[in-house]
Amino acid sequence: MRSVIMHAPGDVRIAEREYPSILKPTDAIIRVTAACVCGSDLWPYRGLDDAADAPMGHEYVGVIEEIGADVKTVKPGDFVVGSFMASDNTCEICQAGYQSRCVHVEAMGGIGTQAEYARIPWADGTLVATPGMPDPDLIPSLLAASDVLGTGWFAAVAAEVGPGKTVAVVGDGAVGLLGVLAARQLGAERIIAMSRHWDRQELAREFGATDIVEERGDAGVARIKELTGGLGAHSVIEAVGTQESMMQAIRSTRPGGHVGYVGVSHDVELPGLELFFSGVHLHGGPAPVRRFLPELIDLIWERKINPGKVFDLTLPLADAAEGYRAMDERRAIKVLLTP
Amino acid sequence: MRSVIMHAPGDVRIAEREYPSILKPTDAIIRVTAACVCGSDLWPYRGLDDAADAPMGHEYVGVIEEIGADVKTVKPGDFVVGSFMASDNTCEICQAGYQSRCVHVEAMGGIGTQAEYARIPWADGTLVATPGMPDPDLIPSLLAASDVLGTGWFAAVAAEVGPGKTVAVVGDGAVGLLGVLAARQLGAERIIAMSRHWDRQELAREFGATDIVEERGDAGVARIKELTGGLGAHSVIEAVGTQESMMQAIRSTRPGGHVGYVGVSHDVELPGLELFFSGVHLHGGPAPVRRFLPELIDLIWERKINPGKVFDLTLPLADAAEGYRAMDERRAIKVLLTP
Numbered sequence: 001m002r003s004v005i006m007h008a009p010g011d012v013r014i015a016e017r018e019y020p021s022i023l024k025p026t027d028a029i030i031r032v033t034a035a036c037v038c039g040s041d042l043w044p045y046r047g048l049d050d051a052a053d054a055p056m057g058h059e060y061v062g063v064i065e066e067i068g069a070d071v072k073t074v075k076p077g078d079f080v081v082g083s084f085m086a087s088d089n090t091c092e093i094c095q096a097g098y099q100s101r102c103v104h105v106e107a108m109g110g111i112g113t114q115a116e117y118a119r120i121p122w123a124d125g126t127l128v129a130t131p132g133m134p135d136p137d138l139i140p141s142l143l144a145a146s147d148v149l150g151t152g153w154f155a156a157v158a159a160e161v162g163p164g165k166t167v168a169v170v171g172d173g174a175v176g177l178l179g180v181l182a183a184r185q186l187g188a189e190r191i192i193a194m195s196r197h198w199d200r201q202e203l204a205r206e207f208g209a210t211d212i213v214e215e216r217g218d219a220g221v222a223r224i225k226e227l228t229g230g231l232g233a234h235s236v237i238e239a240v241g242t243q244e245s246m247m248q249a250i251r252s253t254r255p256g257g258h259v260g261y262v263g264v265s266h267d268v269e270l271p272g273l274e275l276f277f278s279g280v281h282l283h284g285g286p287a288p289v290r291r292f293l294p295e296l297i298d299l300i301w302e303r304k305i306n307p308g309k310v311f312d313l314t315l316p317l318a319d320a321a322e323g324y325r326a327m328d329e330r331r332a333i334k335v336l337l338t339p
Numbered sequence: 340m341r342s343v344i345m346h347a348p349g350d351v352r353i354a355e356r357e358y359p360s361i362l363k364p365t366d367a368i369i370r371v372t373a374a375c376v377c378g379s380d381l382w383p384y385r386g387l388d389d390a391a392d393a394p395m396g397h398e399y400v401g402v403i404e405e406i407g408a409d410v411k412t413v414k415p416g417d418f419v420v421g422s423f424m425a426s427d428n429t430c431e432i433c434q435a436g437y438q439s440r441c442v443h444v445e446a447m448g449g450i451g452t453q454a455e456y457a458r459i460p461w462a463d464g465t466l467v468a469t470p471g472m473p474d475p476d477l478i479p480s481l482l483a484a485s486d487v488l489g490t491g492w493f494a495a496v497a498a499e500v501g502p503g504k505t506v507a508v509v510g511d512g513a514v515g516l517l518g519v520l521a522a523r524q525l526g527a528e529r530i531i532a533m534s535r536h537w538d539r540q541e542l543a544r545e546f547g548a549t550d551i552v553e554e555r556g557d558a559g560v561a562r563i564k565e566l567t568g569g570l571g572a573h574s575v576i577e578a579v580g581t582q583e584s585m586m587q588a589i590r591s592t593r594p595g596g597h598v599g600y601v602g603v604s605h606d607v608e609l610p611g612l613e614l615f616f617s618g619v620h621l622h623g624g625p626a627p628v629r630r631f632l633p634e635l636i637d638l639i640w641e642r643k644i645n646p647g648k649v650f651d652l653t654l655p656l657a658d659a660a661e662g663y664r665a666m667d668e669r670r671a672i673k674v675l676l677t678p
Contacts, residue, residue, distance in 0.1 A: 100618070231431060256437035267611070279624040
């Protein structure tokens with residue numbers, strides 16, 4: 001079968017790999033209907049993380065081809081959405097809602113879902129079947145639920161977004177934009193998107209942003225303070241992962257407020273004394289997408305949200321290299337790949 | 340009046356200062372009944388923070404001598420307990436429970452309560468009167484409420500301590516020990532005190548610790564993991580403020596668990612990537628003691644808790660220098676000073 005492999009930074013190609021097999025009775029094999037390129041795939045692409053002949057992709061929707069002997073909740077022919085982290089969904093950590101840190105967790109990135117087929121470990125704990133075969137126009141949104149929507153949603157929940165609150169969103173990539181959508185759904189009163197790109201500002205407004213702040217760093221923080229009576233936002237979503245974005249998020253939050261951070265941290269060192277006196281709550285990490293999947297699938301199925309709008313470029317799997325380039329050069333917000 | 344002044348690291352003396360005056364109509368003057376030496380006073384004493392002719396002390400209980408024209412909730416003759424941070428208790432931040440970050444906050448440490456009298460800014464927002472004149476044996480506990488109990492309590496609340504939870508406490512100073520007491524009061528199922536001093540272990544057990552771990556650093560973390568089925572504690576209280584203690588706290592917490600940190604951070608840099616993948620909640624800072632004062636005073640008045648036990652040395656104000664020495668040399672857990 002065909003699969004995307006990153007041979008080295010900037011070098012993404014299609015390779016032939018063996019059709020996946022059931023390795024454990026809890027596995028399932030899916031035929032991938034759609035996969036995509038993640039912002040985090042750009043770290044190795046840009047040489048900031050290791051990349052050496054690695055299978056790529058961890059977001060996916062697809063149809064079950066085959067199941068292991070112990071799989072009970074999904075069956076061949078089901079259309080399924082899964083998290084980017086496979087989890088048993090039964091251990092104490094999963095039951096507390098942290099499936100991305102399941103005691104049996106397996107990262108789908110190590111398996112690679114930018115491919116025709118993929119093995120899904122812990123199928124019962126990882127996959128959620130849709131109520132039926134989705135209309136084609138729902139597929140991008142269901143695919144978004146697999147990571148980018150689930151991650152933005154987790155960031156909003158981690159930032160304790162809720163009615164009456166002012167939310168600031170640092171980062172205008174797909175996760176940040178879907179953080180805006182999540183904040184709207186969770187009832188935020190005011191949503192400030194921090195973005196300097198007009199196309200992303202437009203999508204942010206469509207998803208529910210009430211204000212746009214173009215400034216960054218200290219100037220961005222000053223602007224958030226201005227908009228919040230000098231206090232800072234109640235809730236701040238951080239969706240980048242750099243030192244600047246983390247400090248921008250922490251400094252934009254009022255004392256006692258909440259930062260939900262989901263940008264994978266790169267070369268970030270948080271200064272203890274400043275964090276101490278900031279008085280903020282800090283929570284984040286790899287999103288436990290599985291916690292939110294049933295709710296997100298419902299919202300999509302009932303057409304109450306349309307997170308698939310973050311995909312502004314769709315390419316066949318064979319053109320994955322162009323998809324990576326388009327995202328790297330910020331010509332596309334997020335690229336959907338169809339095997 | 341007599342007051343404690345730190346002239347330089349290690350050099351604590353009694354000096355004569357002017358009797359304090361009402362500077363604003365929201366001020367009150369108290370005659371200090373008892374003050375004490377804080378673990379944070381040891382930072383400048385040891386030369387790790389600046390110290391140059393600074394008035395010392397921020398914990399206090401006392402009797403109102405005089406009030407400004409706008410003070411309404413306390414009157415001359417009242418016995419009062421106040422927080423180490425003066426706050427108006429009416430601004431948006433105070434109302435959200437973060438009085439230590441009040442928009443009008445004034446640090447009592449800048450005023451100095453290791454003295455015969457002290458001016459208390461924002462008296463209505465800062466002070467809570469006891470139901471009557473306390474029996475002398477209640478005074479140490481009421482004094483503890485002013486900072487060290489309020490801080491340990493906040494750490495436990497920040498760590499989301501509650502029924503059914505396993506709590507680990509990093510730090511066996513007065514704050515850590517009172518974090519144990521708070522965890523017990525808040526219903527924790529299991530409370531692991533990390534201490535290698537037998538006298539502190541004993542007090543920790545008296546306050547409610549169910550387990551003692553003597554190991555520190557990685558070995559301490561490994562021991563906490565062993566005691567919690569490999570997962571880590573649900574809630575961890577950090578009451579030291581060093582790089583080692585912060586990392587010990589974060590690493591002892593299960594994914595999705597909560598770290599409440601109240602040790603004033605010194606040379607701490609939190610590694611972003613490790614924090615990201617830890618999946619913990621992090622909250623702390625200067626404790627909003629005022630939030631908890633009414634509840635803590637009630638518990639003390641009804642003799643349900645006895646936090647005053649952390650004071651194992653009582654000295655007249657004139658012997659403050661010996662009090663600092665005793666705490667610095669760990670001959671005393673916490674020193675009470677009587678003006």
